[in-house]
Amino acid sequence: MYQGAFLEHVNLNLPIEKSEVARDFFISVLGCTEDARPKQMGKEMRLLWADCGLQQFHLPLVHGSTTDIAPQRLRGQSTLALKNRNAIQAALNRIRCNPSIQVIEIDEDGGITPFAVRIQCPFGGVYRLVASEGSKRFLGGDDDSKGHPMNPHPSLSEEETVVGIKILNLFAPQKSLESIASFWKNSLHCDNVEIVAGSVVVQLNDSQQIIFEAREDIEDYDGHHLCLYLPKYEEAYRACEKLGIIYDPGRFSDRGGSWELAQEHKQFRVLHWPMITSAGYAHLGILQQLRPEDDDPSYTLELELRSLDHPSFPCKK
Numbered sequence: 001m002y003q004g005a006f007l008e009h010v011n012l013n014l015p016i017e018k019s020e021v022a023r024d025f026f027i028s029v030l031g032c033t034e035d036a037r038p039k040q041m042g043k044e045m046r047l048l049w050a051d052c053g054l055q056q057f058h059l060p061l062v063h064g065s066t067t068d069i070a071p072q073r074l075r076g077q078s079t080l081a082l083k084n085r086n087a088i089q090a091a092l093n094r095i096r097c098n099p100s101i102q103v104i105e106i107d108e109d110g111g112i113t114p115f116a117v118r119i120q121c122p123f124g125g126v127y128r129l130v131a132s133e134g135s136k137r138f139l140g141g142d143d144d145s146k147g148h149p150m151n152p153h154p155s156l157s158e159e160e161t162v163v164g165i166k167i168l169n170l171f172a173p174q175k176s177l178e179s180i181a182s183f184w185k186n187s188l189h190c191d192n193v194e195i196v197a198g199s200v201v202v203q204l205n206d207s208q209q210i211i212f213e214a215r216e217d218i219e220d221y222d223g224h225h226l227c228l229y230l231p232k233y234e235e236a237y238r239a240c241e242k243l244g245i246i247y248d249p250g251r252f253s254d255r256g257g258s259w260e261l262a263q264e265h266k267q268f269r270v271l272h273w274p275m276i277t278s279a280g281y282a283h284l285g286i287l288q289q290l291r292p293e294d295d296d297p298s299y300t301l302e303l304e305l306r307s308l309d310h311p312s313f314p315c316k317k
Contacts (some may be wrong), residue, residue, distance in 0.1 A: 005230050032057065052162040171218045189232035228304070
């Protein structure tokens, strides 16, 4: 039986005029697998899903505006698991052939091949590739009843594909760490949350972490979001409702801000957390429009929160 919360996807808008750059980076260079479902939905010209085993990067291809910013990127870095050191070396060889990708750091630990590589992508995002020795399929093994086929780019072998999103390191102001920890533990009901050496470490499950690192200066929030599955789904909804942060992005007909819709569609969204004060509010607007700066909390992130009963949950319960 699956235990814990589950990070499923990271959503980052990318400029439509650079769709081939995006496809080349995520599929040909990193070794993610291009998901066939956008094409099946007739949306392959506007949407790229890059599978990392049972997790994904959702990459809407947009023209860019004040409400659909592109490119978006995490304020931090994504750590992706590859199968072994040979896969890391193969990825490094591909990276070195692409002048639009910057190699930031290589960890070799005295070995012949590297066990980790940190890079900056053509859109400014930072990714760390780490070896996950002996993992045939990160988080779930061969259990993949909801899609995510292992169908690598023709230039890659199955051994060279990304097998999971392992860690998200997110930058946040020092003053928000205690309320971030409280939010993930008491509102989202993640059991394993600690403040360690100036960071909030959220252990979602046996294989995945989200780490909020204290930084003096962080970039403005650009509207990207994370999607997670929560075991204590109703408890999380009620806690977020009490905080006043249930959010209707206005992009979909089935994502509204009521418990009835959250029950029917087994998902809801929150935005603008955590509150440093106890006031709180719900911004039920459209297109990720944010409140004026003086009303914002010190840290903002949109979360798409789903029940384990959601039809897209990829693991056996």
